[in-house]
Amino acid sequence: MLGLVPLILLVSMLVFGLLMLVPGDPAVTLAGDDPSPERIAQIRAQLRLDDPVAVRYLRWLRGAATGDLGTSMLSSRTVASALAFALPVTASLAVVALAIGSLVGLTLGTVAGVRRGSLVDRLTTIGSSIGIAVPHFWLALVLLIVFAIDRRWLPVGGYAPLSEGVWEWLRHLLLPACALAASVAAEVARQTRAGVATVMEQDYIRTAVAKGLPRRLVIGKHALKNGAVPAVTVIGLQFNRLFSSAVVVEQVFGLPGIGRLAVESVFLRDLSMIQGVTLVTALVVIVTNLVVDLTYRYLNPKLQQA
Amino acid sequence: MRALLLAAALLLLAACGGGGGGDGDGDGAQDPAGEDATAEPTADAAAHDPDATFCFAWSVSPTSLDPDKISSGALEAFAYPIFDTLVHINAQAAIEPMLATSWDVVDGGAALEMKLREDWTFHDGTPFDAEAVAANIERSKTLEGSTNAASLEAIQSVEVVDDHTVRFVLDGPAAPLIAKLATRAGMMISPAAWDAPDFDLNPQGGSGAFELESNNPDKVVYRAVEDYWDPDKLLVGGLEILNSGDDTGRMNAVTRGGCHQTHLRVEQIPQAEAEGLVVLDGSPIRTYNLYLNTAMSEFDDNRVRLALNHAVNRDEINEGLFDGYCPPITQPFPPGYWAHAENVPGDYYEYDPDKARSLLAEAGLADGFEFEAVVFALDTYVDLATAMQAQFADIGVTMNIRQLPVGEAIAAFVVDRNVAAGVMASQDVSDPAVLARDFYTEGGSWNPGDFSTPEITALHEEAMAKLEQSERAPLYAELWERIAEEAPVVHVCYPSAPSEGHVPTSGGVQVWAAGVRQFRGVYVMAE
Numbered sequence: 115m116l117g118l119v120p121l122i123l124l125v126s127m128l129v130f131g132l133l134m135l136v137p138g139d140p141a142v143t144l145a146g147d148d149p150s151p152e153r154i155a156q157i158r159a160q161l162r163l164d165d166p167v168a169v170r171y172l173r174w175l176r177g178a179a180t181g182d183l184g185t186s187m188l189s190s191r192t193v194a195s196a197l198a199f200a201l202p203v204t205a206s207l208a209v210v211a212l213a214i215g216s217l218v219g220l221t222l223g224t225v226a227g228v229r230r231g232s233l234v235d236r237l238t239t240i241g242s243s244i245g246i247a248v249p250h251f252w253l254a255l256v257l258l259i260v261f262a263i264d265r266r267w268l269p270v271g272g273y274a275p276l277s278e279g280v281w282e283w284l285r286h287l288l289l290p291a292c293a294l295a296a297s298v299a300a301e302v303a304r305q306t307r308a309g310v311a312t313v314m315e316q317d318y319i320r321t322a323v324a325k326g327l328p329r330r331l332v333i334g335k336h337a338l339k340n341g342a343v344p345a346v347t348v349i350g351l352q353f354n355r356l357f358s359s360a361v362v363v364e365q366v367f368g369l370p371g372i373g374r375l376a377v378e379s380v381f382l383r384d385l386s387m388i389q390g391v392t393l394v395t396a397l398v399v400i401v402t403n404l405v406v407d408l409t410y411r412y413l414n415p416k417l418q419q420a
Numbered sequence: 421m422r423a424l425l426l427a428a429a430l431l432l433l434a435a436c437g438g439g440g441g442g443d444g445d446g447d448g449a450q451d452p453a454g455e456d457a458t459a460e461p462t463a464d465a466a467a468h469d470p471d472a473t474f475c476f477a478w479s480v481s482p483t484s485l486d487p488d489k490i491s492s493g494a495l496e497a498f499a500y501p502i503f504d505t506l507v508h509i510n511a512q513a514a515i516e517p518m519l520a521t522s523w524d525v526v527d528g529g530a531a532l533e534m535k536l537r538e539d540w541t542f543h544d545g546t547p548f549d550a551e552a553v554a555a556n557i558e559r560s561k562t563l564e565g566s567t568n569a570a571s572l573e574a575i576q577s578v579e580v581v582d583d584h585t586v587r588f589v590l591d592g593p594a595a596p597l598i599a600k601l602a603t604r605a606g607m608m609i610s611p612a613a614w615d616a617p618d619f620d621l622n623p624q625g626g627s628g629a630f631e632l633e634s635n636n637p638d639k640v641v642y643r644a645v646e647d648y649w650d651p652d653k654l655l656v657g658g659l660e661i662l663n664s665g666d667d668t669g670r671m672n673a674v675t676r677g678g679c680h681q682t683h684l685r686v687e688q689i690p691q692a693e694a695e696g697l698v699v700l701d702g703s704p705i706r707t708y709n710l711y712l713n714t715a716m717s718e719f720d721d722n723r724v725r726l727a728l729n730h731a732v733n734r735d736e737i738n739e740g741l742f743d744g745y746c747p748p749i750t751q752p753f754p755p756g757y758w759a760h761a762e763n764v765p766g767d768y769y770e771y772d773p774d775k776a777r778s779l780l781a782e783a784g785l786a787d788g789f790e791f792e793a794v795v796f797a798l799d800t801y802v803d804l805a806t807a808m809q810a811q812f813a814d815i816g817v818t819m820n821i822r823q824l825p826v827g828e829a830i831a832a833f834v835v836d837r838n839v840a841a842g843v844m845a846s847q848d849v850s851d852p853a854v855l856a857r858d859f860y861t862e863g864g865s866w867n868p869g870d871f872s873t874p875e876i877t878a879l880h881e882e883a884m885a886k887l888e889q890s891e892r893a894p895l896y897a898e899l900w901e902r903i904a905e906e907a908p909v910v911h912v913c914y915p916s917a918p919s920e921g922h923v924p925t926s927g928g929v930q931v932w933a934a935g936v937r938q939f940r941g942v943y944v945m946a947e
Contacts (some may be wrong), residue, residue, distance in 0.1 A: 140829035144491060151835055156565060189483040190620030191637075199637055263676055270672035271664065273638065368662075368669040370638035 118400055122393070126178070129392040130171045133385050139163075139308040140383040161187060174389060183393070193390035196375060198389025201394065202271050204364070204371035206283070208356040210291040216349055222299070223306025223345065224338055230311050238303050245300025249361050254293035254366040261289055271368035289294050290367045294359055298352045305348045309341035316340075343410065350406030354399045472944035473658035476937070477670040481637055481663045484620045487607035488559060488566040496604045497937040501642045501659055502626035503607035506534065506553070507598060507938075511930050513705070513758055514889065515598060519548065519608055519627065525594045525887055526587070532594045540649045544625040550586040554578040555611040557588070571605035572597070593884040595892065599851035600692065603936075624940035627652040638663050655928070655943040662896035671785060673693075674923065680944060681922035681929050686745055689918055697921035700931075705757055707749050707846045708729040708804055710793065710910035711833065714869030717791040717840040718783070725907040727779035729769040731815045735809050736771075738913055746913035751900040752846060752855055754914040758889045759852040761897035764904050776815045788816025793841035794832050798825040804912065805843040837868040852896055853884040860903055871908045 141157040158164055165173075177184055181321050183193035226238035262270040274282040281398060310333075322332045361373030379387035384409060451792060482498035484490055508518040520534040540548045557578050560568040574592030575681040581587050590597070600606065613625020621635050629650070629890065630642035642659040662679060667688060672680040672936060675695045684692055692699050710728070712719045719725060734748030748766035751760050795805040802823060809819045822839070824832060833842040846855070858866040860876050879902060883895035903909075922931060928942040 139828070139831075143825075145827070147605040154831075154835070160565065185916050189481075190486075190489075190618075196637065263672065266676060271669055272662070272673075272677065308767070365665055366669070368638075368665045368673070370636070374665065375637070403700070 118404075120227075121400060122396055123175075125396040126175070126393055127388070129389060130167075130174070132387060134167050136383065140385060143383055144188060162193065174386075178393065183390040186387050187384045188382055192385050196387060197372070197390055199371045200370060200375045202275070203369055204357060204360050204373060206273075206276075207287055207290055207294065207360055207363070207369065207371060208353055210284070210287045211294035211347065211356055212298060212353055213294035214291055216302055216341040216354065218299040219293065219302025220306050220338075220342065220345065224310050224333065224341075225304065226307040227341060228314060228333060229308025234305070238307060241298040242304045242307075244304075245296045248296060250293055250297070251362040251366060253296055254290060254363050257289045258366060261359050265395055271366075273369050273371075281318055286369075290363045290369060293363050293366075294356055296351075297359075298356070301352060302345050303359065305345040306342055309344050311341075313341040334408075346409055347406060350402055350409070353402050357395060357398055433624060448542045450941040463736055467945055468655050469946040471657040472657065472946075473660055474656045474939065474944055475572065475660045475662060475673075475681075476929065476939065477662045477664040477673035477677075477682040479663065479665060479667075479670060481542065482635070482640060485623045485632065485635065486614070486620045487604040487609065488563050488568050489620060490604050493603070493936055495835055498640055499604060499607060500628065500936075500938045500940070502628045502632055503604075503609060503631035504626075504628045505603065505606035506601040506608065507606060509599065509602040509796075515602060516673055518602075520601070523598065529590070529885065531579075531590055532588045532597065533581065534586050534588070536586065536756065537649060538584050540625050540627070542608075542613070542625050542690040542795060543631050543645060544610050544613055545685040546610040546612045548608065548624065548627060549583045550580040551583075552611055553586045553608065554580055556608055559609075559611075559614065560605060568605040571600040571603065578811060589625040593853065595884060595887050596853040596854055596857075596885075599854075623698075630659055633658070653941045655814040655941060659939055661941070674921065680926035680942075681920060682915075682920045684919055686917045688921075691855060698924055698927070699918040700920040700922070705753060707752060707754065707914045708746065708801075708912045709846060710808060710912065711842045711844060711866065712869070713833070713837065713840050714871040714908055714909055714912070715837075716869065718785060718789050719791075719840065719869065719908075721783045722906060723779040723783040724785065724789075725910075726769070727776040727783070727815065728812065728817070728910050729907050730779070731776040731811050731817070732769070732910060733771045733811055734766065734913055736811075737804065741803050741807055742917075743917070745917035746915050749911050749914045751911060752859075753900075754916070755854065758893055759896040761900040764900045769907075773811075773814050780815065786816075788818065789842040790818040790820065792820045792822055793843055794822050794824050794825050794829040794839050795843040796829050796845075798826070801830070801843050807811065808843070808910075808912070834866055834868055841872055852892075853880070856880045856883070856896075856899065859909065860899075867908075869908075871906075873902070873906060876906070878901050 125326065139154070139158075141154045141163060143160070144157050145153045162173075176183060181194070183197070184367045186190050186196060221243070221393055222234075222238045224230075229235055241364040258270065261267050269286050271381075276283045319332060323329075357372065360369075360371055361377060363369070364371045364373040365377065372395065375387065376395075378384075378392045379391060436864055467946065478494065482490075485499055485502065487496075487499050487503055490496055500586045504509065504519050506518060506520040507523075508516045510516055519537050519540070521537055523532060523534040524813040525531070526533045535554075536550060536553060537548065542548055542552070546552065557572060557575060560566055561572050562569075574590055574594075574597045576591040577589045579587040587598070593771075608627040609623070610625030610627070613619065613623065616622075616624065623632060626632070629645060629648050631645055633641040633643045637835045639660055639662045644654055644657050644659075647656045660679075662673060664679075664682070666675045667685060670682040671684075671688060671691065673741055674682045674697065710732075712725060712728075714720050714725075729750070738744060738746045738748060747754075750766060750768040753759055753761075776784075780788065793805060795801050800819070804817070805821050809821060812819050819841070821843075829842060829844065832839045833844070857880065860863040860867065860870045860872055861880060862870045862877075864870075864872075876899065879895055879899040883892045883899060886892045886895070921933060922929065925942060925945040928939075931941060
């Protein structure tokens with residue numbers, strides 16, 4: 115856990131440094147209709163843009179340490195409030211995508227691993243390759259056209275918070291989540307298939323079968339628990355990938371998540387917001403990896419003893 | 421104080437999708453079956469649903485809802501529903517009463533006196549009166565970082581004559597000021613409300629037809645106020661402005677998502693029509709130009725400037741680049757605007773490369789010359805610059821193009837003044853006096869070379885001092901002709917494409933002369 119702090123510091127320094135290299139003056143953008151020298155100078159003074167880079171970084175760091183990520187350079191919105199609005203959207207999208215992808219992947223992978231060489235196994239293998247290869251944005255557009263534009267079964271975009279009802283929330287997330295879930299399902303299915311297939315060859319499985327245990331117990335309790343260990347690792351890594359992949363899908367479906375916030379902030383050179391988005395994203399990645407490690411240790415007791 | 425720069429930054433902040441309107445019979449406007457954005461809403465009071473929520477799909481979010489902190493004209497659209505202005509510019513660019521019911525120039529032109537509406541209060545119950553107006557003007561002029569201070573610099577002081585009469589003591593002409601009072605500079609806020617800590621994002625104490633209900637990054641929601649002073653212009657129960665992201669998202673929001681209207685790019689017009697949307701005709705008051713710094717390169721010579729004007733094939737650019745949606749123009753204002761001059765037609769400079777070469781030879785530049793132009797790093801402007809570059813090459817003139825983001829291009833040309841030319845859109849202005857001052861008088865903010873002539877300056881001052889558009893229009897006709905003779909700018913064309921699309925069961929969005937949308941009078945037909 116202690117390693118998190120220097121890691122986050124390093125990420126924040128790198129991003130801050132890179133932002134300083136971005137061409138253009140945010141004060142010019144902020145001046146809008148009136149980019150007179152006086153107005154630009156006034157804005158630069160207000161935002162203290164002329165302070166040395168190190169001073170600006172330390173000022174930001176001091177605030178971040180106390181939970182104050184600053185205010186958007188382009189609006190009066192605090193970075194924290196903007197993130198608080200956007201993070202649940204992306205998190206919802208990632209969770210639903212992960213749930214769909216994991217469910218489909220684990221199911222298909224298990225069936226394929228248990229029935230190696232069967233038609234299901236071959237179709238799962240082919241489907242996995244396709245699922246990994248297909249770009250998210252392409253799949254998102256296809257789903258949008260088929261299910262929202264042509265058939266009008268689901269909304270074309272936008273986000274409904276949980277406060278508007280679970281079904282409304284899910285309706286708005288279903289298509290974008292499916293676009294992201296394809297690659298998740300593909301990866302999980304491959305890993306699960308390989309793991310289950312290997313475990314099914316083990317002696318203790320044959321012993322369990324010989325003892326007369328029901329097949330569903332053999333598969334569910336013994337084979338899957340051990341065979342899914344690599345899949346759990348993949349699921350955790352997929353969650354991190356979903357956060358970055360969400361950028362394009364959020365644009366297609368007009369979801370006001372972290373991805374869209376990041377894109378808009380970069381185009382408008384909203385340095386405070388970019389720094390905040392980067393920090394939060396880094397935290398998500400780090401925490402996710404930690405959770406994956408802990409889950410992995412739970413599933414593999416040998417690691418705990420070690 | 422440098423003047424405001426509107427259309428370039430604001431239109432491109434709105435992803436070059438700035439609105440239409442202001443021209444009911446503009447040259448080159450396509451689709452005669454489309455609606456005229458200049459038409460007043462014609463909803464039958466019995467046919468519209470007074471409880472409906474009108475939805476507009478856009479691509480931006482407000483940076484602030486405080487009228488004194490809004491940074492660009494396009495974003496005023498978010499504030500117009502909440503705050504009424506002292507006067508109102510209609511779709512024909514004529515000034516109408518609003519919170520001010522009448523006005524007059526008094527004391528020999530030294531003051532502007534306004535009578536105020538007596539039957540209205542701010543949303544928080546604070547009386548709307550002369551004291552409130554004076555406080556608003558004071559705030560706009562003195563608030564740190566106020567984006568309205570420059571617009572109100574002609575006001576030296578404000579006097580409260582009586583409860584509903586206010587007098588602005590002037591240090592400049594009245595006509596441009598009156599026009600500015602139709603923009604965010606004239607929005608009236610309850611003085612009891614503006615000190616609230618979250619006033620920037622959640623302003624209460626407005627004076628308009630709507631109150632703010634919520635302001636989130638994905639949409640801004642308004643609800644209608646009770647007993648609005650102009651009930652004929654409040655025909656819905658609510659308003660939503662969505663931030664729908666890209667072009668496809670906006671189109672989908674209207675065709676499938678329950679929204680009623682969005683703005684369109686030229687390439688979206690066929691799809692919009694195929695989907696059954698009503699496409700609005702109209703032109704924003706905007707031109708595409710090559711602005712010249714007359715103090716740099718060879719541009720101090722009138723013959724060189726004329727040569728460039730004769731070297732541009734405006735018809736070819738209109739047909740080849742814009743599919744006929746950008747008719748030629750050689751003056752600042754397109755047809756249909758009251759300050760447009762019929763005596764300066766689109767073919768004022770005949771396309772004549774031979775004449776251009778001859779002019780250059782007279783100027784001692786028979787071998788041509790070279791200069792650099794900054795260009796907004798957006799497809800429309802880069803394509804336009806590239807076309808002009810090729811046409812100039814025909815007469816031996818080399819134009820080197822440097823692409824920059826909008827704000828930086830403007831800064832390079834008008835702030836740093838280190839570039840000879842700029843390919844940019846004109847600013848949308850609330851009054852031609854502001855444009856004339858910025859571009860054609862010494863010290864003008866868009867006049868880095870300080871170009872002017874005594875005749876031009878005199879005409880500008882005379883036109884600026886008049887109040888009525890009928891008196892000013894002939895003066896501007898003469899002014900634009902004098903300017904055309906001097907050619908300090910290469911005006912190329914004006915965009916005339918339909919730019920708004922709405923479902924057939926709604927209507928009423930006005931896009932007035934400066935390209936700013938107002939939702940006054942929007943309606944949704946009852947099912």
